């Protein structure tokens with residue numbers, strides 16, 4: 625596996641169907657699963673490791689985001705990755721970040737509302753990475769459901785010649801969605817954290833009932849909200865939405881998704897369960 629630090633060197637790589645996995649590092653099974661899928665489906669696998677400052681809002685965890693290149697390098701190599709692209713901030717934004725991609729309506733709610741500028745940062749860096757790596761296929765995790773919708777929309781609207789492949793969320797044995805941020809959790813909060821997925825599962829099961837009504841779904845959401853609040857979660861949002869438009873829906877006809885973002889202590893967790 626090669627470690628590449630510059631855009632110029634990325635551009636000079638050999639031809640061949642390329643699968644690309646953009647990441648911010650601190651690898652866990654979620655990342656490694658994407659790498660294995662890419663390995664299985666492509667001649668070459670490129671993984672980017674870049675903690676992108678422009679997708680962190682002021683006061684978020686950019687500085688303390690976990691970083692361990694040596695460990696990540698070994699893990700990527702073990703999945704058969706060909707190139708680990710790890711540019712520094714200057715290499716990516718040396719000229720100053722003047723052009724920004726705004727995907728519009730899809731980014732207004734949920735993560736977009738809770739984290740101002742987040743999706744502009746994500747869309748812009750992913751577009752840059754697509755132009756640098758020029759992959760045939762790019763792999764993203766359903767864990768970040770709104771991000772998946774935003775990237776798919778950007779690719780469609782800007783006619784970017786990349787196939788976007790969305791992979792299922794990898795979870796710990798107790799159901800907690802894997803995340804690089806889980807390491808921030810105190811042991812007490814770590815014990816509570818699986819309640820997030822449990823409440824999402826309850827909501828989608830509730831919504832699947834034939835007799836379900838809009839007001840009974842409202843009530844179920846309210847109950848889950850209370851359950852989580854009583855367990856110590858500070859909730860940013862908890863909703864039933866269409867997984868593609870991210871607009872709230874009330875009904876039992878798939879597709880639908882239960883989505884949540886909540887804080888435990890200083891750690892912000894997101895999760896979703898999709899029914900298609």
Ligand code: AMP
Pocket residue numbers: 646647648649653654655658763764765766767768791792793794795801802803804
């Ligand atoms: P990140 O390093 O957090 O930016 O994540 C890089 C990629 O891994 C994104 O496409 C994420 O959606 C994906 N990812 C993160 N956590 C998980 C997970 N638990 N299961 C599957 N994919 C994940």
